[in-house]
Amino acid sequence: MNLLKQVLELGIGAGIEVKLDRAGLRTGLRAHFSDLEPNNGPIVTVRPSGLRRHLVLLKFGDFSTPCIRQMQAANYEQQATARGLLKQIARSHDLRINPGYGLDDWVVSGGDFNIEVTVRNVDEHDSANAVADTAKTIMVPLMAAMAELIGYDEWTDKVPDIEGEVTETLIRxxxxxxxxxxxxxxxxxxxxxxxxxxxxxxxxxxxxxxxxxxxxxxxxxxxxxxxxxxxxxxxxxxxxxxxxxxxxxxxxxxxxxxxxxxxxxx
Structure with missing residues (x-):
């Protein structure tokens, strides 16, 4: 779990929390931004579905209105990057943006906005390793798109060569x-x-x-x-x-x- 958290944070450029999701018939993974409570922003889950499939779902918590308003104020650059990230997922997987948006015109319109990605032909799809692999390949661009719209500055941990001190540095x-x-x-x-x-x-x-x-x-x-x-x-x-x-x-x-x-x- 910690390794997956590190992989997601490295690819997304923002703090991420990852937990097991046992809400459905099959155990999956759930991720959200670490500075937002799950009900206050986007939540992404991945779980086995049917035969040799994974279903990845992005939705918003019940109290996400302030976060959604911030995302709706994203500038052209942020929107273009976010849309580009989803297009890369759609090149290889079935991606649906609800309610009824296309890849070129979607916006986070409200609390009912969600994105579904179906990953097909997954070997040993019920295994923890297979679910983690899908989390890495789909969650990274999906949550990176949301991070772009929210406006997260990308961050990294740097270890300066000064008396062994470790500091966290925000970079813009x-x-x-x-x-x-x-x-x-x-x-x-x-x-x-x-x-x-x-x-x-x-x-x-x-x-x-x-x-x-x-x-x-x-x-x-x-x-x-x-x-x-x-x-x-x-x-x-x-x-x-x-x-x-x-x-x-x-x-x-x-x-x-x-x-x-x-x-x-x-």
Missing amino acids: KRERSRRNRYLCLSIHGNKCAACGFSPLEAFGESGNIIEVHHLEPVSLLEMPRQYDPVSDLIPLCPNCHRLIHTRKPVPFSPDELKELLVDARS
């Missing part, structure tokens, strides 16, 4: 958002767009060191703008990412980087 870096990183890698994959190297295949999850490159550098923006993970972000391995930024202030383009790599090999 929307342009470096791990939620946009998740979207970029979901769309483009974990393979370097320049040299083709895949750290995930080479080293496994522990060595998944792929980086996300902004085709228009954040440092050159005159005004903040929404980055489209489809056309504005690409995955690069650390070597290529460092190489592409050796030209300043405007980095090499991906095509120029590929030419550099070809010349270096010839």
Whole structure:
């Protein structure tokens, strides 16, 4: 349970509470944001359903009106990122947004708003490991979408090299958002767009060191703008990412980087 909590928090960028859910005929998992009581915000459950299926349900508690109002005030960037996260789920799984919304126009309209995801062909679907795997793959983008609309600043625990002191540091870096990183890698994959190297295949999850490159550098923006993970972000391995930024202030383009790599090999 603690490991799943860590995985969710790492992917979502907000504090999460995870508990067993024995409310139905089959035991599942329930997650909510740790600074909200379950009745005051979104709740996500995952449980076995039928034969070889998991059902993931996001709904709101009975006293979620203040949270919902805050989500309804989300700006264009937050809405676009949240919708993009749900689209990535819908690429591989059956996703339904109630009452009657499409992937491009949904909003958290009120307490009756909910999202259902059906995961099919799950081996040993009643096992705790299978339920935990679905929680990792579906809960992360689902709750990340809600976190984006609520407006959670992404956080991380950092251990500074000062007398061994441990502090929790809040960071506000929307342009470096791990939620946009998740979207970029979901769309483009974990393979370097320049040299083709895949750290995930080479080293496994522990060595998944792929980086996300902004085709228009954040440092050159005159005004903040929404980055489209489809056309504005690409995955690069650390070597290529460092190489592409050796030209300043405007980095090499991906095509120029590929030419550099070809010349270096010839």
